[in-house]
Amino acid sequence: MFSSKMLEMGKHGSVIREIAEHSKMRKAEIGDDKVFDFSIGNPSIPCPEKFNEVLIDLIKNTDPVELHSYTAAQGDPVTRRILAKNIEKKYGFKQTDSLIYMTCGASSSLSIVFRALLEEDDEVIAFAPYFPEYKAFSENAGGILRVVGCNPETLYPNFEELKQAINHKTKAVIINSPTNPTGSVIPKETLEKIASTLTQASSELGTHIYIVADEPYREVVYDGVEVPYVPTIYPDTVVCNSYSKSLSVPGERIGYIAISPKSYMAEDFYYAICGAGRGMGYICAPSLLQRAIAICDTLPCDVSSYDKNRRLLYNSLTEIGYTCVLPQGAFYLFVKALEPDANAFAMKAREEELLLVPSDSFGIKGWVRIAYCTSYGQIEKSIPAFKKLYESYKVK
Amino acid sequence: MFSSKMLEMGKHGSVIREIAEHSKMRKAEIGDDKVFDFSIGNPSIPCPEKFNEVLIDLIKNTDPVELHSYTAAQGDPVTRRILAKNIEKKYGFKQTDSLIYMTCGASSSLSIVFRALLEEDDEVIAFAPYFPEYKAFSENAGGILRVVGCNPETLYPNFEELKQAINHKTKAVIINSPTNPTGSVIPKETLEKIASTLTQASSELGTHIYIVADEPYREVVYDGVEVPYVPTIYPDTVVCNSYSKSLSVPGERIGYIAISPKSYMAEDFYYAICGAGRGMGYICAPSLLQRAIAICDTLPCDVSSYDKNRRLLYNSLTEIGYTCVLPQGAFYLFVKALEPDANAFAMKAREEELLLVPSDSFGIKGWVRIAYCTSYGQIEKSIPAFKKLYESYKVK
Numbered sequence: 071m072f073s074s075k076m077l078e079m080g081k082h083g084s085v086i087r088e089i090a091e092h093s094k095m096r097k098a099e100i101g102d103d104k105v106f107d108f109s110i111g112n113p114s115i116p117c118p119e120k121f122n123e124v125l126i127d128l129i130k131n132t133d134p135v136e137l138h139s140y141t142a143a144q145g146d147p148v149t150r151r152i153l154a155k156n157i158e159k160k161y162g163f164k165q166t167d168s169l170i171y172m173t174c175g176a177s178s179s180l181s182i183v184f185r186a187l188l189e190e191d192d193e194v195i196a197f198a199p200y201f202p203e204y205k206a207f208s209e210n211a212g213g214i215l216r217v218v219g220c221n222p223e224t225l226y227p228n229f230e231e232l233k234q235a236i237n238h239k240t241k242a243v244i245i246n247s248p249t250n251p252t253g254s255v256i257p258k259e260t261l262e263k264i265a266s267t268l269t270q271a272s273s274e275l276g277t278h279i280y281i282v283a284d285e286p287y288r289e290v291v292y293d294g295v296e297v298p299y300v301p302t303i304y305p306d307t308v309v310c311n312s313y314s315k316s317l318s319v320p321g322e323r324i325g326y327i328a329i330s331p332k333s334y335m336a337e338d339f340y341y342a343i344c345g346a347g348r349g350m351g352y353i354c355a356p357s358l359l360q361r362a363i364a365i366c367d368t369l370p371c372d373v374s375s376y377d378k379n380r381r382l383l384y385n386s387l388t389e390i391g392y393t394c395v396l397p398q399g400a401f402y403l404f405v406k407a408l409e410p411d412a413n414a415f416a417m418k419a420r421e422e423e424l425l426l427v428p429s430d431s432f433g434i435k436g437w438v439r440i441a442y443c444t445s446y447g448q449i450e451k452s453i454p455a456f457k458k459l460y461e462s463y464k465v466k
Numbered sequence: 467m468f469s470s471k472m473l474e475m476g477k478h479g480s481v482i483r484e485i486a487e488h489s490k491m492r493k494a495e496i497g498d499d500k501v502f503d504f505s506i507g508n509p510s511i512p513c514p515e516k517f518n519e520v521l522i523d524l525i526k527n528t529d530p531v532e533l534h535s536y537t538a539a540q541g542d543p544v545t546r547r548i549l550a551k552n553i554e555k556k557y558g559f560k561q562t563d564s565l566i567y568m569t570c571g572a573s574s575s576l577s578i579v580f581r582a583l584l585e586e587d588d589e590v591i592a593f594a595p596y597f598p599e600y601k602a603f604s605e606n607a608g609g610i611l612r613v614v615g616c617n618p619e620t621l622y623p624n625f626e627e628l629k630q631a632i633n634h635k636t637k638a639v640i641i642n643s644p645t646n647p648t649g650s651v652i653p654k655e656t657l658e659k660i661a662s663t664l665t666q667a668s669s670e671l672g673t674h675i676y677i678v679a680d681e682p683y684r685e686v687v688y689d690g691v692e693v694p695y696v697p698t699i700y701p702d703t704v705v706c707n708s709y710s711k712s713l714s715v716p717g718e719r720i721g722y723i724a725i726s727p728k729s730y731m732a733e734d735f736y737y738a739i740c741g742a743g744r745g746m747g748y749i750c751a752p753s754l755l756q757r758a759i760a761i762c763d764t765l766p767c768d769v770s771s772y773d774k775n776r777r778l779l780y781n782s783l784t785e786i787g788y789t790c791v792l793p794q795g796a797f798y799l800f801v802k803a804l805e806p807d808a809n810a811f812a813m814k815a816r817e818e819e820l821l822l823v824p825s826d827s828f829g830i831k832g833w834v835r836i837a838y839c840t841s842y843g844q845i846e847k848s849i850p851a852f853k854k855l856y857e858s859y860k861v862k
Binding site for chain 2: 071072073074075077078079080081082083110113114115116117122125126129130133134135137138139140141143174175177178181182185186187188189203206207209210211212277278283319320321322323334337338339340341342343344345346348349350352353354355356357358359360395408413
């Protein structure tokens with residue numbers, strides 16, 4: 071009766087949502103403060119005060135017809151010009167505003183980009199561990215997500231597997247740095263190695279493979295780590311940005327797509343993106359938010375409380391004995407499960423009221439993701455539970 | 467290199483956009499007040515003051531983390547409960563909140579519904595004249611838009627053609643009342659006739675054909691005309707609503723999908739909608755706007771200035787000699803072209819600086835659409851131009 075693909079996608083929501091349901095139920099049973107829910111990447115710090123002030127100022131001082139009217143489908147021209155200038159200032163990379171397309175956040179950016187790029191059965195490559203929704207967006211576009219594995223200990227991408235995965239159907243490779251679920255920032259050298267692999271493969275196949283740089287966590291970084299701007303490394307790049315995490319406004323759905331002016335057939339790519347946005351009924355990104363972004367794009371992202379959480383959690387868990395990836399960005403800690411089956415480990419953690427996301431849906435076995443965008447107090451209180459969990463494995 | 471369908475859709479934007487480009491250019495040449503741009507359905511009245519007050523109040527008095535956080539993909543549960551109650555109050559129809567899905571406006575609603583319903587090459591039926599983007603949304607979903615014609619004089623749907631158009635691939639019929647581009651409100655008797663045709667066809671084919679009620683103009687009606695609520699007439703109905711026109715906030719992208727609880731496999735339909743929204747990267751409708759709608763859903767839509775425009779335009783044009791459909795809703799006047807080729811007629815109108823949309827892209831020949839959601843002054847000033855245009859045809 072319905073699209074079988076969509077029905078399947080709707081019935082079997084993400085694992086994270088199932089955990090959220092459990093969390094709600096359990097909190098009702100034993101109290102909010104007794105459940106240590108580390109499942110969801112929902113920012114826990116408020117947006118900058120300036121952001122709300124800008125919204126109020128726009129509402130009070132703009133002609134309401136103009137403020138709430140449709141913008142061009144590609145986005146408000148003033149906002150796009152400002153973003154192009156800011157990209158140049160921030161990364162020393164010349165971005166033309168005519169290749170920027172305002173969107174309802176990173177997920178809509180990705181879904182639009184895949185719809186624009188893929189014909190039926192075309193392929194998109196993601197490196198494990200990867201954000202599970204890439205699969206939904208690829209499949210919506212009629213494509214296939216192909217996952218390239220990694221060294222199970224270092225999580226470093228397997229380049230041999232990457233070379234083997236590329237074929238004449240490969241349209242894009244997703245780079246997500248800082249990475250969800252590990253918090254790693256991909257170093258320049260690795261990006262250069264990926265770039266040269268793609269350049270060589272493209273030339274051998276007589277095609278162009280795009281890098282889709284999914285960057286919602288670009289501003290959420292620690293210890294002054296530098297996140298290389300992918301278009302400076304590889305010409306055929308399209309950047310998908312979002313303000314959900316950097317400004318703590320995930321519900322407002324605002325972000326953008328920026329096609330590198332150096333990329334192959336950039337103008338046609340842009341037309342295809344306009345077509346995809348049109349077909350998917352996007353019309354335009356929310357107009358009030360577009361106008362706010364023109365002013366708030368360069369507001370600093372205050373990561374100090376995430377950083378405090380990160381240090382507490384990483385230090386406490388490694389001290390107990392857990393193996394963890396040190397996060398350089400985002401707000402996730404990737405921790406090795408204490409048994410090979412991450413699902414069984416996560417279920418065992420539930421006995422201590424610890425809600426962790428097993429790594430299977432991220433395309434890798436044997437790890438769990440802890441989202442530490444929670445309160446410091448929750449993390450403090452959860453440490454004994456992590457300790458008890460660890461000890462329950464030692465006793466065996 | 468790209469999806470050929472999306473590239474095509476992006477390169478060949480709507481006719482209306484081409485006219486908008488011409489308008490901008492011409493206004494720069496001869497001055498804003500010399501060009502009578504009647505092409506775009508962008509509301510010209512401000513949103514109710516209350517709406518902006520609600521936004522400011524929400525921003526000032528809600529915890530910012532809560533206010534701007536992700537809602538459930540289906541939408542904020544409080545908003546959905548309120549909307550379900552309001553539907554019952556307004557139309558005497560019991561709507562369950564668990565079958566309401568908040569969206570980024572009517573276009574996203576339609577695109578999501580078609581994606582949920584259609585398998586490759588499934589068909590959606592629209593009655594000419596119809597809103598051209600139905601084609602884009604159907605094709606994005608892999609489907610085909612099939613157009614049922616009308617009597618070229620009365621514009622009354624051709625029921626014989628409807629019966630012939632239905633086959634085992636037919637998944638849905640779109641009802642758009644008040645209609646863009648004619649402003650007609652489809653009477654109850656016509657809806658009942660469509661309903662019985664679909665019931666009979668469904669039973670013969672052993673299937674269920676849904677009515678997709680596209681209702682962005684439901685609140686924009688004149689002379690107290692009643693717009694029947696389709697779910698009270700036909701069980702297999704899904705309503706696509708939007709606040710773009712009723713609250714004059716088209717840029718903010720907020721609306722909803724309501725599946726009739728009486729419809730066939732309503733729950734699976736809802737799952738498929740959740741899947742389609744997920745695959746297309748919608749995540750959730752803008753959270754601030756969802757919360758505002760919970761309060762503003764029942765704000766009255768003040769159509770008095772559109773009504774003044776309507777009367778002036780309809781009376782003036784019929785007095786000159788034009789044949790017009792009397793609009794009962796929306797803000798469009800459908801006028802018979804003075805020669806068989808509406809495109810040629812619209813080009814001739816341009817000589818008088820009148821920008822009208824030829825009816826070809828609405829699936830019918832020989833008419834033009836005039837969007838009168840402009841200033842009263844523009845309409846007043848344009849009347850002599852309409853007169854001159856009319857006379858230029860009489861002289862021949």
